[in-house]
Amino acid sequence: MFNYFEPNKIFSITSKVQKYTIYIFIIVLCIGLFEAIILSPKDYIQSDSVRIMYVHVPSAWLSLGIFTVISILSFFSLIFKNKNFPLICKSLAPSGILFSIIALVTGSIWGKPTWGTWWAWDARITSMLVLVLFYIMYILAWKIFSEKEKANKISSIIAILGLINIPIIKFSVDWWSTLHQPASINILSKTTIHSSMLIPLTIMTAAFALFALLIFLMKYNTELIKIKNKGLDRL
Amino acid sequence: MYGKRVKLRFFFISTLILTFILIIYLLLEAFEKEVVYFLSPTDIKNMSEIDSKKIRVGGMVKNGSISTETDKINFIITDFKNEIIVTYSGAVPNLFMEEKGVVAEGYLKDKNFFIAKKILAKHDENYMPPEVKEAIEDY
Numbered sequence: 001m002f003n004y005f006e007p008n009k010i011f012s013i014t015s016k017v018q019k020y021t022i023y024i025f026i027i028v029l030c031i032g033l034f035e036a037i038i039l040s041p042k043d044y045i046q047s048d049s050v051r052i053m054y055v056h057v058p059s060a061w062l063s064l065g066i067f068t069v070i071s072i073l074s075f076f077s078l079i080f081k082n083k084n085f086p087l088i089c090k091s092l093a094p095s096g097i098l099f100s101i102i103a104l105v106t107g108s109i110w111g112k113p114t115w116g117t118w119w120a121w122d123a124r125i126t127s128m129l130v131l132v133l134f135y136i137m138y139i140l141a142w143k144i145f146s147e148k149e150k151a152n153k154i155s156s157i158i159a160i161l162g163l164i165n166i167p168i169i170k171f172s173v174d175w176w177s178t179l180h181q182p183a184s185i186n187i188l189s190k191t192t193i194h195s196s197m198l199i200p201l202t203i204m205t206a207a208f209a210l211f212a213l214l215i216f217l218m219k220y221n222t223e224l225i226k227i228k229n230k231g232l233d234r235l
Numbered sequence: 236m237y238g239k240r241v242k243l244r245f246f247f248i249s250t251l252i253l254t255f256i257l258i259i260y261l262l263l264e265a266f267e268k269e270v271v272y273f274l275s276p277t278d279i280k281n282m283s284e285i286d287s288k289k290i291r292v293g294g295m296v297k298n299g300s301i302s303t304e305t306d307k308i309n310f311i312i313t314d315f316k317n318e319i320i321v322t323y324s325g326a327v328p329n330l331f332m333e334e335k336g337v338v339a340e341g342y343l344k345d346k347n348f349f350i351a352k353k354i355l356a357k358h359d360e361n362y363m364p365p366e367v368k369e370a371i372e373d374y
Contacts, residue, residue: 041364045330050362079244080237115355116328122272160248161255168259176271177293179338184360194363 005084011224018217025210032207035200043197050197052110058205060103060128062212064166066096067131070138071163074156086152089159090142091219095212097135104128115179123172124180127165134162273338276317285343292319292349293338293357301333312337312349323351330356 036054043050070089077085107125108118119125137158145151173182184192193201263270273293292312300311307324310333321339331337336357341350363371 041366043362044365044368045335045358046362053362075248078248079241114328114330114358116331117353117355120272120355123270157248157251160252164252164256164259168263176267177275178272179355179357181336181358181360184362192359192361194367196364197362 005082007224007227010084011221011228014217014221014224018214018221021210021214021217025207025214028203028210029207032200032203035203040200041194041196046114049110049113052106053197054200054204056103056106056110057201058208059099059106061205062208063096063100063103063131063135064169066092066099066212067134067159067162068166070096071159071166074159078153078156078160086156087220087223088216089155091216091223092212093135093139093142094219095215097132097139098215099208099212100128100132100135104132117179120179122178122180123176124169124178127169127172130165131162131169134158134165138162275314276312276319277314279319279343279346279349280317282346285345287342289340289342289352291338291340292321293336294319296331296333296335296337298333310337312339318347319349320347321349321351323354325354327354328356330358335359 032054036051040051040054042048070092073085073089076082077089104125107128111120112118138155141155141158142151145154172178173180185198186192191198273291275294276292279292294312294314297311297313297318300309302309307322308327309320309322311318311320313319321341323339323341331354336359338355338357339349339351340353340355342352343349
């Protein structure tokens with residue numbers, strides 16, 4: 001099960017999916033932006049600056065989610081020597097690093113008018129910076145080592161070790177006193193975002209996820225074409 | 236089912252992860268004081284001695300405690316157990332108001348008096364439109 005990989009079959013599907021994804025992404029993004037900028041209300045205390053949330057929160061979620069997927073796939077690819085997982089991980093990394101940087105930058109822009117500072121060395125923000133550093137290490141590991149096998153091993157280990165940072169980011173606001181407020185959206189307890197703001201947040205998350213999927217498919221298809229050009233139909 | 240090498244790799248990576256988790260856990264435990272962004276008024280009360288280093292105190296701005304003089308603003312930070320009086324001169328962030336979270340950075344004069352050099356507003360996890368807030372208050 002873990003070693004099944006046929007680039008040609010996968011490519012015939014993913015290249016089609018890529019074409020549709022771009023249209024769905026544009027439609028969902030337009031609806032999301034319209035909801036976020038025009039339809040959604042001002043916050044009772046932050047007024048219009050709450051709208052940064054519709055970019056900040058989805059980016060943060062996706063950067064965490066993508067890193068988790070990379071780590072788990074890396075774990076299996078290291079153990080079972082799967083040929084496909086490294087390609088998936090490698091193709092996921094660019095959108096992951098992009099979203100983690102967007103989360104930091106928009107957080108900084110949001111922090112200035114609300115908290116009164118661009119940057120604070122609190123646990124949430126610092127651990128998020130560590131995530132960006134892990135992404136940088138991961139991507140650089142693929143570029144530095146020209147030998148495929150070695151690059152895969154080292155980048156996978158970086159991704160696996162970086163996974164420990166993910167729960168630290170998630171629970172930093174509960175474990176320690178931080179400037180960053182605790183989570184508003186909770187599965188076990190009450191969600192503290194009003195539904196009129198939750199709807200645009202959900203749509204924007206879907207739009208960003210589609211964007212991540214689109215970039216992933218572009219990178220992934222490139223990787224598959226590279227394999228095809230080498231004349232290796234089966235690895 | 237799986238070969239010996241697969242099992243060995245699994246064992247190696249699992250050990251690596253466990254070791255790393257343990258190291259991170261020990262580091263975070265050891266540097267708990269550095270990881271915490273601010274102290275509560277209760278933490279200040281429990282301090283054995285007052286050091287002259289720059290520290291941060293955080294909590295709620297006590298209702299009705301903000302008073303402004305010509306170039307100074309005084310208020311009380313509370314964690315509903317203990318309180319500390321803060322004095323500050325300068326501009327405060329927009330979200331600084333009574334019954335909202337605040338983090339003050341500065342120096343302790345004594346255990347009840349804090350001279351702030353910087354004020355940060357700490358907002359909570361509640362987001363809602365103004366109309367909903369009014370409705371909740373009326374209710």
